[in-house]
Each structure stands twice: as C-alpha cells, then as structure tokens.
Amino acid sequence: MKRLLTAAAATVLATAAFAQGYPEKPITVVVPFAAGGPTDKVARDLGVALGAALKQTIIIDNVGGAGGTLGATKVAKAAPDGYTLLLHHIGMATSPGLYRKLPYNTLNDFEYLGLINEVPMTLIGRPTLPASNYAELRKWIDANKGKINLANAGLGAASHLCGMLFQQQVGVDMTTVPYKGTAPAMNDLLGGQVDIMCDQTTNTTGQIEGGKVKAFAVTTLKPLTTPSLAKLPTLDSQGLKGFNVSIWHGLYAPKGTPAAALEKINAALKVALKDAEFHKREEALGAVVVNDARVSPAEHKKFVAAEIDKWGTAIKAAGVYAD
CATH class of the missing domain: 3.40.190.10 (Periplasmic binding protein-like II)
Structure with missing residues (x-):
C-alpha cells in the first residue's frame, strides 16, 4: 500500500511539474494542405494569437495530400506530448464517408480542443x-x-x-x-x-x-x-429547408496528450479567438470566429460527430468514394 501511495504521489508531482513547465519548446501545428490555401491562412493567423497566449513559438507544418488525410495521419501517430497539433477543416467529418479506409479513427484517435471558425x-x-x-x-x-x-x-x-x-x-x-x-x-x-x-x-x-x-x-x-x-x-x-453548409476549422491533438497540456491549449485558444487582430484577419477572409460552446473540447467533438453523420449520409446517397 505504501508503495502504491508513493507511486501515486510521484505521478501527481510529475503531472504538476509538466503543467507548470508546459510549453517549454515550440509547438508544431500540422496543416494537412499546401501552403497558401485558406486553411493554411487560418492556421498562420491563429498561430500568431495562440503563440502569444501560450508565450511560445508556433511552427506551421504543411503536410498536404490525399484530401488532408496524410497530415491528419501524421498527427494521429505523433507523440502525445502536447507539442504536435492538427488544424483541419470540415474534412475531419467528410473523410470517414469519402475514404473506404482511413489510417485513423476520427473520433477515437484525437483529443478535441475546440472549433475555430466557420466560413459561409x-x-x-x-x-x-x-x-x-x-x-x-x-x-x-x-x-x-x-x-x-x-x-x-x-x-x-x-x-x-x-x-x-x-x-x-x-x-x-x-x-x-x-x-x-x-x-x-x-x-x-x-x-x-x-x-x-x-x-x-x-x-x-x-x-x-x-x-x-x-x-x-x-x-x-x-x-x-x-x-x-x-x-x-x-x-x-x-424552399430547401434545413440547408446549412459552412466550412469550419478545428484544433486537435494526438490521443493521450496529457490533460494538463490540453487544458492550457484550450485556455490559450479561447484567448486567441478573442484577439482583435485575429478577428480582423478572419473577417477579411469572410469567416466568422466561433464564440459559443463548441470552443470547448466536449462540444467540439459532439459537433464533429454530428457532421460525420450528416455528410456520411449525403456521401453514401451520392455514391461518391475515394480509394
């Protein structure tokens, strides 16, 4: 029993130390598309505000290919240490329907951090x-x-x-x-x-x-x-009742990323989404910065799950698939 208590105490101390020191080095945000596109622009603008909130450098890593699935796979398989994140758009919800085989599970292989914006x-x-x-x-x-x-x-x-x-x-x-x-x-x-x-x-x-x-x-x-x-x-x-399509962007981390890191990133994301310069840049793109419960991890995941169902049904009805 004493050994168990000692181990538990050591874990608590290690977690506290991690939380206090994180982030101690630059954070890489993977964008699963080529540089210069709308998603890359969102990532670079957010990176400035997010880096300021975290007091750390944000590095953008463009990993394009296969409709965004190559970059998403890289993050799903990355070390869950809080230093590799994914910024992805609606493709997180459409890929499960479009691709017959995905090398990751959208809902189970990522930690959800919050929705960023919506583009009409x-x-x-x-x-x-x-x-x-x-x-x-x-x-x-x-x-x-x-x-x-x-x-x-x-x-x-x-x-x-x-x-x-x-x-x-x-x-x-x-x-x-x-x-x-x-x-x-x-x-x-x-x-x-x-x-x-x-x-x-x-x-x-x-x-x-x-x-x-x-x-x-x-x-x-x-x-x-x-x-x-x-x-x-x-x-x-x-007459097209319920027709509602917006292209949104969200932030994710590999499954198993320490809770302390997730909490800090989410807190920083909320600060970044209120940054005046970020708002200005998003408005110039015609985007609307999210300001509701979907900025929270749980509601973000709930939203994506609903989008997967919505687009999965539409894609199946259309019979459109990618290998």
Missing part, C-alpha cells in the same frame, strides 16, 4: 446565365435537366460537398465537373464553360462584388451581414 458559402452562376435570382434559377434548373454543368474544386473540396448536397435537395442530377482547385473552376465559370458552383465566401465575395458572376443564395440558415452579400437569400428560406 454562396451559390453562384456564370455571368450569362438567364436567371437573376434564386427563383428564376430554380425554374431554369427544372427546364434544363440533363444539361447543367456544376463545377467544383475536386473530390472532397468544399465546393464538391456543397454542390453534392444541393443536387440532392433540389432533386436534379447535374453533370459534375471537377477541377484541380478553385481557381481553374472559377475561371471556367467566368468564361461560361460551366453553369453554376457553390463555394466559400473566401473565394466568391470578390467576384460577386465585382459583378463578374451571378449570385443566387447563401448556404447558412441566417442571412450574412457582409454588405455585398446581405441581400442574398438563404437556400433554407427559398
């Missing part, structure tokens, strides 16, 4: 499309079944997911045209080679403001407050 999406069309509002667009869709080209930025991309869900809810199959990224998809939409696309405000706001595309609706349940998008109706209010 917009439904847009080529400038020559003979429709000026969503009601007219819907009539055009019904009159052109089998002739509509729907662009996206590739398998698993935000535009692919949104477009897939849109087809299901309007009950019209469209010819899906995948591209290697948003830029080429947008170029062909502007040129009239494809008809419509559903993509993040980070990629569409400038085109809408410039009058270069037709804008028909937003994908959130509530209208947006951005001046150039405020007059756009929601798809929910136009």
Whole structure:
C-alpha cells in the first residue's frame, strides 16, 4: 500500500511539474494542405494569437495530400506530448464517408480542443446565365435537366460537398465537373464553360462584388451581414429547408496528450479567438470566429460527430468514394 501511495504521489508531482513547465519548446501545428490555401491562412493567423497566449513559438507544418488525410495521419501517430497539433477543416467529418479506409479513427484517435471558425458559402452562376435570382434559377434548373454543368474544386473540396448536397435537395442530377482547385473552376465559370458552383465566401465575395458572376443564395440558415452579400437569400428560406453548409476549422491533438497540456491549449485558444487582430484577419477572409460552446473540447467533438453523420449520409446517397 505504501508503495502504491508513493507511486501515486510521484505521478501527481510529475503531472504538476509538466503543467507548470508546459510549453517549454515550440509547438508544431500540422496543416494537412499546401501552403497558401485558406486553411493554411487560418492556421498562420491563429498561430500568431495562440503563440502569444501560450508565450511560445508556433511552427506551421504543411503536410498536404490525399484530401488532408496524410497530415491528419501524421498527427494521429505523433507523440502525445502536447507539442504536435492538427488544424483541419470540415474534412475531419467528410473523410470517414469519402475514404473506404482511413489510417485513423476520427473520433477515437484525437483529443478535441475546440472549433475555430466557420466560413459561409454562396451559390453562384456564370455571368450569362438567364436567371437573376434564386427563383428564376430554380425554374431554369427544372427546364434544363440533363444539361447543367456544376463545377467544383475536386473530390472532397468544399465546393464538391456543397454542390453534392444541393443536387440532392433540389432533386436534379447535374453533370459534375471537377477541377484541380478553385481557381481553374472559377475561371471556367467566368468564361461560361460551366453553369453554376457553390463555394466559400473566401473565394466568391470578390467576384460577386465585382459583378463578374451571378449570385443566387447563401448556404447558412441566417442571412450574412457582409454588405455585398446581405441581400442574398438563404437556400433554407427559398424552399430547401434545413440547408446549412459552412466550412469550419478545428484544433486537435494526438490521443493521450496529457490533460494538463490540453487544458492550457484550450485556455490559450479561447484567448486567441478573442484577439482583435485575429478577428480582423478572419473577417477579411469572410469567416466568422466561433464564440459559443463548441470552443470547448466536449462540444467540439459532439459537433464533429454530428457532421460525420450528416455528410456520411449525403456521401453514401451520392455514391461518391475515394480509394
């Protein structure tokens, strides 16, 4: 018994010492996409605020490939010491449905730290499309079944997911045209080679403001407050009840990371999400910083679990899979 008490006391002292000293060296945040993209931008902006809150350097490690699963795998298999984190987007919830085999379990192989932001999406069309509002667009869709080209930025991309869900809810199959990224998809939409696309405000706001595309609706349940998008109706209010698609980002650690580290990171994340400069940078991207219970680990995990169910059902219905 004495030995057990001594061991327990030693564990408590070691935990306390870890908590007091953590973090003692730079923390690496893995971004499972190439540098320069929206997720990388979020990570680098958050890294500044998070590093200030933790009083430590944040290093961004871009590990792209396989729709974000390579970077996620790296973190799932990393040492659970609090010095390797993952910043991922909605792909955390869609990968279980898209990929037949994942080298990790999304809900069981990570510690959830909190949701960071949400990015609304917009439904847009080529400038020559003979429709000026969503009601007219819907009539055009019904009159052109089998002739509509729907662009996206590739398998698993935000535009692919949104477009897939849109087809299901309007009950019209469209010819899906995948591209290697948003830029080429947008170029062909502007040129009239494809008809419509559903993509993040980070990629569409400038085109809408410039009058270069037709804008028909937003994908959130509530209208947006951005001046150039405020007059756009929601798809929910136009008959697609419950249509709600936002691209979100969250922060994760390998399973088994010490509770003391998780608590410090979560506390620092809450401070970072209130940072004025971070808010300013997110607003410039068209993103909304999360300010609700989902910043807590438990609610973050609960949210992702619900998103896995939501997208798993949609992906299965569409019959879209990646090897």
